[in-house]
Amino acid sequence: MELQQLRYVVAVAETRNFTRAAERCHVVQSALSHQIAGLERELGARLFERTSRRVRLTAAGEAFLPAALECLEAADRARSEVAAATGEIRGRLAVGAIPTVAAVNVPVALKDYRLRWPKVHITLTSAGSDDLIERVRRGAVDVAFLGLPLGAEPKGVQSLRLGGGELVAVVAPDHHRTETEVDLQSLADEPFIDFRAGAAGRAQSDQAFAAAGIRREVPFEVSSADFLVDLVRQGLGVGLLPAAYVPRFPDLRLIRLRDAPRRVEHLIWDNRPTPAATAFVELVRSPSDA
Template sequence: MELQQLRYVVAVAETRNFTRAAERCRVVQSALSHQVAALERELGARLFERTSRRVRLTPAGEAFLGAARECLEAADRARAEVAASAGEIRGRLAVGAIPTVTAVNLPVALRDYRRRYPGVHITLTAAGSDELIERVRQGGVDVAFLGLPARAEPKGVQSRRLGGGELVAVVAPDYHRTETEVDLRGLADEPFIDFRVGAAGRAQSDEAFAAAGVRREVPFEVSSADLMVDLVRQGLGVGMLPAAYAPRFADLRVIRLRDAPTRVEHLIWDNRRSPAAAAFLELIHADHADPPTIT
């Protein structure tokens, strides 16, 4: 069994197509198919069901895929560790971030990192805080930037608080009220546009309204800040965004809240951090602050 065979299996599993897998691996299809078939003979089991229309994993293939990925990741990590011992940072860096991160200028940080470590392959995933925590736990993401309610802490990962801030209400330019500052009770009768129940972005607002003894209606639940803003522009309701993020949408009106919801941004990583991840943490000065929180 060779690492290249494992790469071929992963590529076929992810593309569900031998031709696209061969293109990804930069080999001719016949060579890739031959190696996958040789691996199946060695294992004594078929990894893929092949028809004229589709390719899909067999139960044996499903069982093999996870182990294959782990082997490839271990091999990549070993190469990166050897390179780091010689002063060279290589490998991969998988970064995750909520779309509304403001504590760090992430595009600039990624630019500076790539200039300093051109041998590292960088990827970026945008997702919600809960999903990013799970991805870091599972090793699919190396470091991630989160936004959580003020009293919440990410569990099962190493973390450091980067900063906090208040949320503001954002409304359409022709919104019927003229105040520039209100309390939450003053917005109780308005329809709201917010994230799904249970999401960290929603919990910030829900906790603040509950503390104020105010019930509100959220007829529009969204999965992204961009969609929230699009709905707000159409006058469908009131949105809630971090005060440092809201100015990006100059066409929206901002209403300050005297009893505003608050959130804290966190940087998280797994304790098995790679040389590439350690270099990224150092670049953004996370390692020069107080000791991390481990929960």
Template sequence: MELQQLRYVIAVAETNSFTRAAERCLVVQSALSHQIARLERELGGRLFERTTRRVRLTPAGEAFLPAARQCLEAAERAAAEVAAALGEVRGRLAVGLIPTVTAVDIPGALRDFRLRHPQVRVSLRVGASDELAEQVREGTLDVAFLGLPATARPRGVGRHELSRERLVAVVAPDHPLAGAPSADLRRLSREVFADFPAGTAGRAQTDQAFTAAGLTRDVAFEVTTADYIASLVGPGLAVAMLPPAYAERLPGVVALEVSDAPVRVQHVIWSRSGRTPAATAFLTVLGVPVPEADGR
């Protein structure tokens, strides 16, 4: 069994096509098909069902794929560790971030990182804080940027607090509150809200603040992206509460302070076990103090 064969299997599984997999791997299709057939003979079973219309994994292929990914990742990590011991950072850096991260200039940090370590391949994944934290724990992501309520702490990962900020209210330009210097939660509780889905970290900080104040609110619109929340606020369909630095960048809405606003804490997190040289180098670029070996 060879690493290149594993790469070919993964490419076919992800593209559902021998042709597209060969294009991705920069190899002729006949060579890719030959190597996969050779691997199947060695394993004693078919990994793919092939028809004229589709390619899909067999049950044996479904069982083989996670282990193939783990083997390939382990091999790449081993090569990266050797390179790091020789003074060169290379390999893969998988970064997760919430859409509203403002404590760090992500493009600027990646520019500085790439200037120092041009051999590293970088992948970015945008998602919700809870999902990103789980992916760091699983090892799918190396580093992630989260936004959490002040009462929450990421568990099972290394972490560094980046900033604390009070959310602001965001309203339409013609809303009665648009000209007010500030508002409070009691006044806002009379409004219709757009917010993140119930149970997510992005929603929790605001829900907790209203509950602590003994208030309820009407969240008529649940949205998975902050940009689309603003799209509902602008026409006057709803109001929202968002981080101030993010709200400042939104066109067509007005932000105002909230006297008893909830606090959001931004964190950067990383895996406590198996931190890659690329992840350590990226955290160094961010100025994050990282111990030589994270404890559990």
């Protein structure tokens, strides 16, 4: 069994197509098919069910795929560890981030990292804090930027607290309110636009209203800050966003809150970080020294 055979199996499993898998692996299809057939003979089981219309994993293939992925990841990690021992960082760095990161300029951090470690392949995905914590635990993401309610800590991962900040209310330019500062009670009758119930991005707002003994209506639930802002612009309700993030939207009116909800931003990473992940954490921890 060879690593190249494992790569071919993963490529076919992900593309569900031998031709596209061969293109991804930069080999002719006949060579890829031959290698997979040889592996199947060695294993004594077919990994794929092939028809004229589709390719899908057999039960044996479903059982084999996770182990194949682990082997490839271990091989990549071994190469990265050897390179790091000689002072070179290579491999992959999968970064996750909530859309409203304010404590770190993520694009600038990624640019600085790429300039310093050009042999690392960087990817970025955007998601909610809870989702990103789970992805880091599974190893699907190497490092991630989160925003959590005050007092909450990410579980099962290593973390670096980046800073905290208040949330502010944002409304459409022609909103009927003229105040520049209010308390939560004065907004109780307003319709709100917020993240979905149960999400970390929603928790700090819900906790602040609950602590003040105030019930509010949230008729519009969204999964992204951009969508929230679009709805606010249409005058459909009041949004709550981190104060440091709001300057990106100069057309919105900002209302400060005397009893504002607060959140804390964190950088998290796996308990066994790769050299690439460790280098990124160090860059964020001490950007002037990286």
